[in-house]
Amino acid sequence: MALISLVSHARFKERLECIQKDRCEYTLDEVDRKAHVAILSQEPSKADTVILMKSLSHSYPELPLNEALEKENKKLKVELKHSQTNMDLSQ
Secondary structure, three states: OHHHHHHHHHHHHHHHHHHHOOOOOOOHHHHHHHHHHHHOOOOOOOEEEEEHHHHHHHHOOOHHHHHHHHHHHHHHHHHHHHHHHHHHHHO
């Protein structure tokens, strides 16, 4: 499983837990939902790639795609480490 999939799943799980504790109603907008589906896809299609590229370009409008990927990769590694630490503490 790709690093981005693991981190995305961990993010989603953490957000879901917060939402359940909060007891308020939340929804994903269509763009976020499509990006989430693309990230979790076992065999990403060309359309999935386009969705993720658009998402990155919106998140990092001032950076070229390769730099945006590097920046997001660093963030994902930090989040993965944080999630793993939280999982270790809860066990």
